[in-house]
Amino acid sequence: MLESDMRSILKCVRCGTCRSVCPIFDVVGWESSSSRGRMLVAHGVSQGLEVDEGVLNSLNMCTTCGICEQLCPSGAAPPKVVENTRHQLVLQGKMTQAQKDIASRANELGNTLGETGERMAWLGESAKDVREKADYLYFAGCLGSYRYPELAKRTFDILKRFGVTVLKDEVCCGSPLLRTGSDPMELISRNLEQIKATGAHTIITGCAGCYTTLKNDYPEDLKVVHVSEFLADRLAEMDLKKLDLKVSYHDPCHLGRCNGVFDAPRDIITSICDLKEMKNIREKSRCCGAGGGVLKGYPELSQELAKRRVGDIPEGVDYLVTSCPLCRTNLKRGCPDVEVLDIIDLMEMAME
Numbered sequence: 001m002l003e004s005d006m007r008s009i010l011k012c013v014r015c016g017t018c019r020s021v022c023p024i025f026d027v028v029g030w031e032s033s034s035s036r037g038r039m040l041v042a043h044g045v046s047q048g049l050e051v052d053e054g055v056l057n058s059l060n061m062c063t064t065c066g067i068c069e070q071l072c073p074s075g076a077a078p079p080k081v082v083e084n085t086r087h088q089l090v091l092q093g094k095m096t097q098a099q100k101d102i103a104s105r106a107n108e109l110g111n112t113l114g115e116t117g118e119r120m121a122w123l124g125e126s127a128k129d130v131r132e133k134a135d136y137l138y139f140a141g142c143l144g145s146y147r148y149p150e151l152a153k154r155t156f157d158i159l160k161r162f163g164v165t166v167l168k169d170e171v172c173c174g175s176p177l178l179r180t181g182s183d184p185m186e187l188i189s190r191n192l193e194q195i196k197a198t199g200a201h202t203i204i205t206g207c208a209g210c211y212t213t214l215k216n217d218y219p220e221d222l223k224v225v226h227v228s229e230f231l232a233d234r235l236a237e238m239d240l241k242k243l244d245l246k247v248s249y250h251d252p253c254h255l256g257r258c259n260g261v262f263d264a265p266r267d268i269i270t271s272i273c274d275l276k277e278m279k280n281i282r283e284k285s286r287c288c289g290a291g292g293g294v295l296k297g298y299p300e301l302s303q304e305l306a307k308r309r310v311g312d313i314p315e316g317v318d319y320l321v322t323s324c325p326l327c328r329t330n331l332k333r334g335c336p337d338v339e340v341l342d343i344i345d346l347m348e349m350a351m352e
Helices: 003-011 023-028 035-046 053-060 067-071 078-091 097-109 119-129 141-146 149-162 175-180 185-198 208-216 227-232 263-272 299-310 325-334 343-351
Strands: 136-139 164-166 202-205 223-226 246-250 319-322 339-342
Touching (some): 035 053, 053 078, 097 185, 119 149, 136 149, 202 227, 208 325, 263 343, 299 325, 325 339
Parallel strands (some): 136 202, 319 339
16 A cells, blocks of 8 residues: 555544445435445555455445535545555455456557447548647546537637647546546546647546646646636637526536636636535535446445435426536536537537
């Protein structure tokens, strides 16, 4: 175990603050499903605890949403301990089938979804607008490329007016592998080689998972911004009309709480329509339930988390807006009565 992880474990005073906010514990109810319990399990693993199904479930049910770390009075960092313990176990060949599938798909196909088609097919006729060299680069991500291709194209069509290009052979950023304990360096290297060739100094992404990985796990000389940050600074150039709509906004964990991007999406929303906030927002936003490999490994649990998050939506809104395709995917599973939009979708409505 890393020394930093052991220090984090020793900081934990077992106060139980994390139990009151952990979305997994809220559903499962077992001590081992809470952040505090996972810290004890991780410590046990470092001391030779037998890694059985219960241990793997304890560690892999964590969405890495980070609310436990945000509120920990002792300064412990359970998500990082969980990720690093997962990695140590993966190195020993101790992992769930979901972890194996995520790693094999990413390394063999360049995406975690099992897709074999052309990743950049979403470009369509916009392929002619892809520049060889540019200061700004749009990173579409796996979900954008394969699950929301219209959104990816819509985003690029807005960004290209500002001289933004894309990677012609983009592969997974590596986030799913990092969260579930596998090594993403081959993927990172493939992307970095292409980024360097474009000469781009700033990477723009619309995915919270891509954002946190590109920002925190790629070289520090790359500037990374979320598409909402990039466009919020250019609202005066967008000519957006006001819409007679009421929307609510879901803060993605890895964009908001983990990286502090709260205001830019709200600036865009309030420039277009009325914002009615959810019950828990910003640093205290509740997880959608999809992150950390939980959607893949524990789909029923993930859907229950989404349903509970949807319960925070105020009455009388026309749409629920978010700024992460993974959050959008899971919130749609838990929210049959309110349509879930990406913030780019809302912007396009105001541009028509």
